[in-house]
Amino acid sequence: MHSTWSDGFESIESIASYSKKIGYEYVGITDHSQSLKVAHGLSEERVVKKINQIEKINKKLKNFRVLCGTECDIKPNGTLDYSDKILKKFDFVCAGIHSNFKMDSNEATARTIKAIENEYVTFLAHPTCRLMRRREPFDLDMEKIFDTAKETNTYLEINSFPDRLDLNDIHAKLAKERGVNFVIATDAHTLNHLSFIRFGIATARRGWLRKKDILNAHSLKEVEKILGM
Ligand SMILES: [Zn+2]
Incomplete structure (x- = not known):
């Protein structure tokens, strides 16, 4: 989810204590990257400050x-909005198109x-960037996307936000059949948005996904191992 570091409405401390209270073992913070000015994307200097703050909170x-x-912007040419030096500092990197x-x-x-x-x-x-009733999905070659995700061991997000629900159920099933794994994310900007997870889970179930297919259905210990933390 997003915090006050970019366009979210909650501090990382309050996100952590609320997430713990509702039964989570971990929460992933994905503030926007530098080029997304409308969402107060973080410069590389501010990323370093944020990482330090999270280390203190975790202690x-x-x-x-x-x-x-980070929710790192994918530039028009497919490169990312941070240098590798910064990207490697994150626990995980989620990449998305926003322009x-x-x-x-x-x-x-x-x-x-x-x-x-x-x-x-x-x-x-x-993945397809659709916004219900506002933006049509990208007309992507989904099979190519799924095969590349499988080859590179990259997860695909099922975004639980009600106007996104992207991947949809049909794509989720096709991707699973090609060996892809998933993350179910809320894209939350407030604490209440965390309850959107149920829409993502419903989409995953309609796509016949199982717990083992979903990165963040695993325990903290397992996730730390998978992400090499
Ligand atoms: Zn996004």
């Missing part, structure tokens, strides 16, 4: 961990594939 927490991630939506199928697919191939990308956010 105080018992049986809970804040994972420091230049007017692209044909080939361009949009190439842009997405290039991001998936970046070795620091853990998962691809809202």
Whole structure:
């Protein structure tokens, strides 16, 4: 979810204590990256400050961990909005497209594939970028996306936000059949938004996904191992 470091409405401390209270063992913070000015994206200097703050918060927490991630913008040419030096500092990197939506199928697919191939990308956010009743999904070559995700061991997000629900159920099932794994994310900007997780879970179940297919259905210990933390 997003915190007050970018366009969220809650501090990392309050996100951590609330998430612990509702039964989570960990929460991933994914503030926006530098080029997303409208969402107060973080400069590389501010990323370092945020990482330090999370380290301090984690030292105080018992049986809970804040994972420091980013929702890193994918630029029109498919490169990411942070240098590798910064990307490697995060616990995980979620990469997403937030601008230049007017692209044909080939361009949009190439842009997405290039991001998936970046070795620091853990998962691809809202893969088709649809916004219900506002923006049509990208016309991506989904099979190519799924195969690249499988090859590079990149997870695909099921975004639980009600106007996104992206991947959808049909894509989730097709991706699973091609060996892809998933993250179910809320994209929350407030504490209440965390309850959206049920829509993501419903989408995953409609796509016949199981617990083992979902990174964040695993325990903190397992996630730390998978992410090499
Ligand atoms: Zn996003």
